[in-house]
Structure formats: structure tokens, C-alpha cells
Amino acid sequence: MTMHRHPQAERPKDGPGAEPLVRLRGLTRRFGEVAAVDRIDLDIYRGELFSILGASGSGKTTLLRMLAGFDTPSEGSILIDGADMTAVPPYERPVNMMFQSYALFPHMTVEQNVAYGLKKDGVPAAQVRERVAAMLDKVKLGRLAGRKPNALSGGERQRVALARALVKQPKLLLLDEPLAALDKKLRQHTQFELMNLQDELGVTFIVVTHDQEEAMTLSTRIAVMNEGRLEQVGTPGEVYEYPANRFVADFVGNVNLLQATVAEAANGEVVLDCPDVGGRLIALCDSAPAAAPGSPLWVALRPEKILLSKEAPALAGRTVLRGTVHDLGYFGNLSVYRVELPTGRILQVSAQNRVRTARKTVEWDDEVFVSWDAGSAVVLRN
Amino acid sequence: MSWTFGKRGEARGETRGDGRRQWLRAALAVPYGWLLLFFLAPFAIILKISVADPLVALPPFTPLLDWAAQGWERIHVTLDNYLFLFQDRYYAVIYLSSIKLAAVSTLLCLLLGYPMAYFIARRPPRWRNLLLLGIILPFWISFLLRVYAWIGLLNTHGVINNFLQWLGLTDQPLPLIYNDFAVYVGLVYSYLPFMILPLYASLEKQDLDLQDAAADLGARRWQVFLDVTLPLSLPGVIAGSLLVFIPATGEFIIPALLGGSDTLMIGRALWDEFFINRDWPVASAVSVILVLILVVPLMWFQKIQARREEGVL
Numbered sequence: 110m111t112m113h114r115h116p117q118a119e120r121p122k123d124g125p126g127a128e129p130l131v132r133l134r135g136l137t138r139r140f141g142e143v144a145a146v147d148r149i150d151l152d153i154y155r156g157e158l159f160s161i162l163g164a165s166g167s168g169k170t171t172l173l174r175m176l177a178g179f180d181t182p183s184e185g186s187i188l189i190d191g192a193d194m195t196a197v198p199p200y201e202r203p204v205n206m207m208f209q210s211y212a213l214f215p216h217m218t219v220e221q222n223v224a225y226g227l228k229k230d231g232v233p234a235a236q237v238r239e240r241v242a243a244m245l246d247k248v249k250l251g252r253l254a255g256r257k258p259n260a261l262s263g264g265e266r267q268r269v270a271l272a273r274a275l276v277k278q279p280k281l282l283l284l285d286e287p288l289a290a291l292d293k294k295l296r297q298h299t300q301f302e303l304m305n306l307q308d309e310l311g312v313t314f315i316v317v318t319h320d321q322e323e324a325m326t327l328s329t330r331i332a333v334m335n336e337g338r339l340e341q342v343g344t345p346g347e348v349y350e351y352p353a354n355r356f357v358a359d360f361v362g363n364v365n366l367l368q369a370t371v372a373e374a375a376n377g378e379v380v381l382d383c384p385d386v387g388g389r390l391i392a393l394c395d396s397a398p399a400a401a402p403g404s405p406l407w408v409a410l411r412p413e414k415i416l417l418s419k420e421a422p423a424l425a426g427r428t429v430l431r432g433t434v435h436d437l438g439y440f441g442n443l444s445v446y447r448v449e450l451p452t453g454r455i456l457q458v459s460a461q462n463r464v465r466t467a468r469k470t471v472e473w474d475d476e477v478f479v480s481w482d483a484g485s486a487v488v489l490r491n
Numbered sequence: 492m493s494w495t496f497g498k499r500g501e502a503r504g505e506t507r508g509d510g511r512r513q514w515l516r517a518a519l520a521v522p523y524g525w526l527l528l529f530f531l532a533p534f535a536i537i538l539k540i541s542v543a544d545p546l547v548a549l550p551p552f553t554p555l556l557d558w559a560a561q562g563w564e565r566i567h568v569t570l571d572n573y574l575f576l577f578q579d580r581y582y583a584v585i586y587l588s589s590i591k592l593a594a595v596s597t598l599l600c601l602l603l604g605y606p607m608a609y610f611i612a613r614r615p616p617r618w619r620n621l622l623l624l625g626i627i628l629p630f631w632i633s634f635l636l637r638v639y640a641w642i643g644l645l646n647t648h649g650v651i652n653n654f655l656q657w658l659g660l661t662d663q664p665l666p667l668i669y670n671d672f673a674v675y676v677g678l679v680y681s682y683l684p685f686m687i688l689p690l691y692a693s694l695e696k697q698d699l700d701l702q703d704a705a706a707d708l709g710a711r712r713w714q715v716f717l718d719v720t721l722p723l724s725l726p727g728v729i730a731g732s733l734l735v736f737i738p739a740t741g742e743f744i745i746p747a748l749l750g751g752s753d754t755l756m757i758g759r760a761l762w763d764e765f766f767i768n769r770d771w772p773v774a775s776a777v778s779v780i781l782v783l784i785l786v787v788p789l790m791w792f793q794k795i796q797a798r799r800e801e802g803v804l
Contacts (some may be wrong), residue, residue: 179703199706208709212700216722225718226708275707 116459130155130313131281132174135185138171145171147337148185153330158307158314160324163334169317172334173283176315177206190280198228205279209286211270213258219245219269220254226277244276247306264295272304275310284316288323300326321361325349333357348489349411355489358409365410365456366489371402378483381406387452390428392486407489412459414485417446417471422480429480432456434473446471448479534782541775542568552771572776582777586784588755592671592746593739596678600686600735601728603679608690608727609720612697623691626684638677638748645673645749673749674756678739685738686731693727695719726799729792737785757781 129152138146145168153159163169174180176187178199187194194202205226213222220241227237245251248268258266267290276280287303288296304327305313318324324331325345333340333356334347340360341353352358355366369381369390379394392408416422422429435455436447441463446458458479464470470479508712543552544567553567576582611622629637644650645668652664667673697720705715743758757777764774 158675177703177707179706199703200709200711204707206704208700208704210698210700212698212704214701214704225710229709229714273708434658 126473127154129148129153130157130190131315132188134188136172136175136182136187136234137184138168138175138180139183144168144174144183144337146182149337149339151332151339151342153313153315155313156311157329158304158316158327160316160318160331161334162318162321162324162331165346168337169319169334169336170285173206173259173285173315173317175430176281177204178202187454200211200243203275203280204283205277205281205284205433206283207270207274209289211258211266211290213266213269213273215258216392218255219250219261220345222258222269223273223276226273230277240276243271248272262287263291264299265298267291271306272486275312278310279312281313281315286318286320286452287316289318289320297324303327304451322335325361331361331432333360335360337457350487352409352487352489355407355409356486358487358489363412363457363459365415367408367454369406369408370404370434371404373402379406379488381408383408385452385454386450386456387454388430390486391483393484393486407485409442409489410456410481410485412445412457415456415479415481417448417460418478418480419471421478426481426483428483428486429478434471434475437469437473439469439473444471446477450475537775537778540771541572541779542570543772544569544571545770545772550771551769562612572772573652573780575773576776582760585755585757585760586780589740590756590784592674592678592754592756593742596643596675596682596739597686597732597736599675599679600683601732602684602704604690605728608687608694611687612694619695623688626687630684634681635683635684635744638744639678641673641680641749642668645676654717668749669751671750671754673751674754676745677745677749681745682739683736684784686733689730689734690724690727693724693730697723726796733788733792736788740785741781 119369131151131153133149133151136149136151137144147168149172159170161172163300171180171350175182178194178197178201182195185195188395189203190456194204210374214225216339217225223244224241227240232240242251242254245254248271249273250268253261253265257441258269261269271287284303288299291299297396300323303314307417311329316324316327328345330342330344332342335356341348341357343351343353346355352361352364358364359366367383367385369383371379372382372389374380374394379392380391381392383390419421430450432448432450435449438445441462443461444458446460448456448458450456504542510543539555540552543555545551546553555567607626608700611626614622642649646652647664647666647668649667651667652661655661655665677725701719701723705719706712710718741754741758743762746754746759747762750759760776761774761781764770764777768774
């Protein structure tokens with residue numbers, strides 16, 4: 110494999126011509142009666158930084174362990190670079206993994222840790238030294254080569270783990286919660302380092318994480334996983350703005366979920382009866398079967414898509430409701446309001462604090478208007 | 492030993508840390524006091540007897556201090572007993588034979604105990620305790636009884652020989668008892684739990700991700716074992732080996748009950764000197780030398796531990 114490929118050329122090519130690096134078909138892993146991973150079909154392309162996002166117990170770690178070869182699928186197949194890897198043991202897969210615990214060998218120095226994989230492959234000693242030194246330089250650990258893992262900080266250990274997994278130039282790097290053990294400041298910094306390294310080496314990354322913010326910033330694409338199934342696969346923008354269902358809308362970011370029934374539908378727009386807000390909503394919906402009058406629906410509204418104002422906003426195409434501020438939280442850059450509608454339902458609204466003032470423009474118990482575009486309301490089938 | 496605690500008047504100016512340190516001191520005094528009273532003091536007495544001359548009296552040795560009218564007159568010390576041990580080839584042979592028996596038993600315990608400890612440590616947690624209980628359960632029966640049971644098993648007309656003859660594998664009883672073989676069986680059987688428990692403790696706390704990581708980096712199963720599992724379990728190997736080797740070297744009951752007349756172990760020689768020859772000074776010298784022999788591996792272990800901890804820091 111060649112290094113330093115141009116990152117732009119490596120972005121997912123969903124077209125029919127592109128050959129996926131990883132192809133999962135009907136992948137299932139059962140523990141007794143429970144399917145931890147349940148009939149998953151997934152294609153991951155060369156050069157992607159692909160995230161599998163899910164809560165604990167969603168099956169994401171089991172999926173990763175099957176990719177690494179630590180766990181054998183109950184059913185289905187794993188193809189990596191065209192070769193069937195379903196039953197291939199971990200030590201023969203062109204795949205390396207960075208463990209959440211880092212799993213550095215405590216009785217070996219940094220250098221010995223990084224060299225271990227190359228030695229097991231029978232790489233000549235001179236080459237091992239050279240490649241280990243180059244890799245340690247790349248992650249800025251050259252001066253710590255002689256230290257034992259216990260004498261390193263958390264961030265340094267994370268870089269040793271990364272170097273150890275990357276030095277073998279795998280086709281695929283698996284990262285299990287790569288940033289979870291770091292504190293917040295370091296996490297942000299490391300996030301960008303990880304992305305740069307991935308761009309530079311052109312290795313395909315699969316990241317397992319429970320942190321949706323991490324998945325959003327890192328990834329070319331995200332798969333949202335729940336109870337062993339993939340709920341949605343898409344770019345961060347797609348997953349956030351066009352969630353496929355209620356679970357995804359709720360899991361990724363904050364959202365107001367409203368129950369409604371279709372009152373009328375015409376040219377891609379639906380008018381919905383929504384007892385939650387005590388009135389009618391307008392939303393865009395291009396799916397004909399869901400838009401049949403009388404059918405029940407869910408509507409997702411992101412807090413930042415809702416406009417909060419003290420005066421009535423211009424009506425054109427907007428849904429406007431009245432309410433009172435029940436609660437508010439000030440975060441400096443933005444404020445979050447919980448607005449109580451006359452029905453008792455509470456809507457979460459967030460707004461950038463654009464004007465520099467120490468006084469609050471909107472106060473507790475203020476009468477306010479909340480409004481949004483038809484295009485901001487996402488219609489969910491389930 | 493007495494410990495003075497801060498008086499009430501002082502306590503006012505005293506920080507909480509000082510009070511705590513005093514408690515810590517008092518707590519530490521318990522084990523040290525114990526060792527002093529029940530280990531160091533008896534050892535000093537044995538040491539004293541080992542430099543005395545034997546007497547046909549009660550006690551059967553000369554006192555350390557000769558009392559005269561004006562108080563003590565002279566210190567009575569002799570190295571004859573040690574000289575005797577070094578000159579008589581018999582004792583060198585016994586020491587070496589004891590060490591050999593103990594070392595081979597330790598090795599056998601390690602070879603048997605490691606797979607067992609590994610197996611238990613890799614079971615699901617609810618199984619582990621049950622299996623460990625199985626290892627510890629024999630301790631509930633008296634040690635002496637268990638060794639006697641082996642006589643019944645190994646005897647010329649014992650269970651094993653009868654069974655082998657019934658199977659037709661042999662038409663004459665095999666010499667299973669009153670030889671070194673029987674002593675090995677007894678030693679390995681009795682001391683195996685002391686090997687398994689520390690091995691289990693070090694294997695059980697090993698992070699399983701390390702094995703996965705080695706496999707992920709290209710190591711086969713046996714390489715994972717040699718490169719990761721074994722070196723990380725070394726403290727358990729050493730602790731277990733010492734726990735078996737040290738008591739096995741001085742073992743008396745097993746060679747006395749299962750060994751033959753040609754089984755030479757220091758425990759038996761010690762018994763003979765004390766109770767048959769009634770030569771307490773020589774017997775004491777024998778046990779002092781035994782302690783010295785056993786202190787060497789302990790110091791070696793201490794050194795390794797210290798080095799390991801330095802590496803960690």
C-alpha cells in the first residue's frame with residue numbers, strides 16, 4: 110500500500126464503480142438468545158474515517174471485535190479488500206486495533222511495544238529499528254522510546270498505542286473509543302491530530318464511540334447503532350439534519366419530538382394535527398405513503414432551528430406558537446430556553462448570544478413567540 | 492515494647508496527620524512485634540544453643556554464660572557443632588538431597604499448577620470461586636490424615652497396586668511407597684495449592700486486552716503466551732515457587748511417612764539429632780544452616796521485586 114495519498118481522492122465513493130474495502134453481509138453475533146449484532150450489511154470505503162456510534166450495549170464493540178478477529182460471527186461474512194476474513198485469526202488479518210485501554214505491554218519499553226508487531230512479522234531487525242523510529246517521530250514520542258508505559262501520561266500512552274497499531278501499515282485501523290480516556294482539552298486537540306494522521310497515511314479508520322460530538326467532528330460517515338442493528342448510515346450532516354427515525358434524531362444531538370397525524374398533504378408539504386402543541390404544523394415530506402391523511406407521524410425539531418422572539422414574527426410559511434419561558438440556561442456563546450406551551454408541553458429552544466450584553470434579553474416567565482420554517486421540521490416515520 | 496501517644500496538652504497543637512501517623516506506627520508495631528516475639532526470639536535461642544556444648548543434663552547443653560560468685564565470668568561459645576557439620580560428608584549430602592527433592596517438587600508443582608491456575612483464571616467469575624474452593628478444600632482435612640491416605644493408596648497392597656493388577660497391567664505390585672517417588676507424590680500433592688493460589692492471583696488480574704493486542708499484532712497463541720502472559724505472571728511464579736520450595740526443603744512428615752530408609756531429608760536428620768541422639772547443639776546448628784540456605788532465594792526474590800518496582804516508577 111502506498112502512503113501519503115491525497116485525502117480528497119479517498120473520500121467515500123458511493124457510486125457503483127467504487128470497491129468497498131470492508132464489506133459486511135448479514136453479520137450476526139448471538140450470545141445465547143440475544144443477538145448483540147443483528148444482520149448487519151455495511152460497506153466501508155478506502156480512506157474513510159468511519160464511526161460506529163451507539164450507547165453501551167448497542168453491539169458496537171462486538172462488531173469491532175469481529176472485524177479484528179477476536180470474535181467469530183454466528184452468521185454472515187466479513188470481506189476485507191476482497192478477501193473473505195470471516196474465519197481468519199487476528200494475527201493473519203491486515204487489520205490492527207487500538208484498544209480503549211490502550212493495552213500497552215507493561216513489561217516492554219515504548220520502543221519494544223511499537224516494534225512488537227513488526228518482529229512478529231519477521232521484519233529484519235534493521236528495518237524494524239528504522240520504521241519504529243520513524244513512527245515514533247511521527248507521533249512525537251522519539252525521546253520517550255526507552256520509557257515503560259507506566260512512566261507515561263495518558264496522552265502519551267494513547268500515542269504509543271496509535272503508533273503500535275499504525276507501524277504495521279494495516280489496510281484498516283480499528284479504534285475503540287480512542288479519546289474516551291483523555292480529559293476534555295486534550296481530547297479536542299487529539300481529535301484533530303488523529304484526523305491529520307489519517308489523512309497523511311491514507312489508512313482507513315473505523316472508530317467506535319458513544320460520544321456523538323466526537324463522531325460528528327471526526328468522521329466522513331457515521332453508522333448509528335442500536336440493539337445490534339444499524340439505524341442509519343450517513344455523513345454527519347445527513348445523520349443530524351435528516352435522521353432516519355426517532356432513535357437517531359433523539360440519540361444524535363438535542364431534539365424536540367412531537368407526535369402528530371397528517372391532516373392534508375400537497376406537493377411535498379404536509380399539514381399536521383399536533384395535539385402536543387395544540388394546533389397545526391407544516392412540514393416538508395416527500396414520502397408519499399407516510400403522507401396519507403390520517404397516518405400517525407413524529408416530527409423532530411432541533412432546538413437551534415426554532416426562533417424565539419418577544420414580538421410576533423412574520424408569518425410566511427412559518428409555524429408560530431406562543432409560550433412562556435419556563436427555564437433558561439446561559440452558556441456564554443448560546444442560551445438554552447425551555448418554553449412552556451399552553452398545552453403544558455415544553456419545547457427546547459437554543460439561540461446564539463449575538464449581542465454583547467450582560468443583561469438577559471429574555472427572562473423567566475416572559476411571554477414569547479416560537480416559530481420555525483416548514484423545512485426545519487423533520488418528519489419521521491417511526 | 493511501649494508506645495507513647497501524644498499527651499492531652501500536646502494534642503491541641505498536633506495536626507491530624509501526626510495523630511494518624513502515630514496510629515499507623517502502632518498498627519505497624521503489631522506485625523513487627525509478632526515477628527520479634529515468635530520468630531526472631533526463638534531463632535536467637537536456637538542460635539544460642541547451636542554454639543553450646545552438649546551435656547547429659549537438663550537442658551542438655553552448656554549455658555551461654557557461666558555464673559561465678561561475682562556475677563558472670565565468661566561467655567561460653569563453641570563452633571564445634573558447625574565444624575562437625577562441615578566435616579561430616581553425611582550432612583552435605585542430606586542438604587543437597589533435600590534441596591534436590593524440594594526443587595524438583597517445586598518444578599513439578601509449577602508444571603502442574605500453571606495450567607490449572609490459568610484455566611481457573613479464565614473461567615467466568617462465578618465459576619472461579621467454585622474451582623478455587625476445590626483447590627482449597629483439602630486443607631479442611633488434617634495434613635497428617637491426607638499423608639496417611641497416600642500410604643493406603645501407594646502401599647504394596649494398596650488401592651493403586653490392586654487396581655493395576657486387576658487391570659492386568661502388572662502381575663507384581665509396583666514399588667510405589669517408601670522411596671523418593673512416594674516423597675515426590677506427597678510433596679507435590681501437599682504443596683500444589685501453595686503454587687496455584689499466587690499464580691491464580693497474578694493471572695486473574697492480567698488485562699485480557701493485552702493478549703488480544705498481541706494476537707492483533709501478529710502473535711500466534713504460543714507466542715502470546717511466551718511474550719505476554721508468562722512474563723507478566725512471573726511474580727506469581729516466583730511467589731508460588733518460594734511458597735513450595737521453602738517448606739518442602741524442611742519437610743519432615745512426608746519423608747518420614749512415605750520415604751524409604753534411603754530418602755535423605757534435612758527434616759528427618761533434624762528429628763534424629765533432637766530426639767534420638769539428643770544432641771541439641773548439633774540439631775540447632777543444622778536448623779541455623781537450613782535457615783541460611785533458605786534466606787538466599789528469599790533475598791534474591793526481594794531483589795527482583797525491588798527491581799520490578801523501580802522499573803514501574
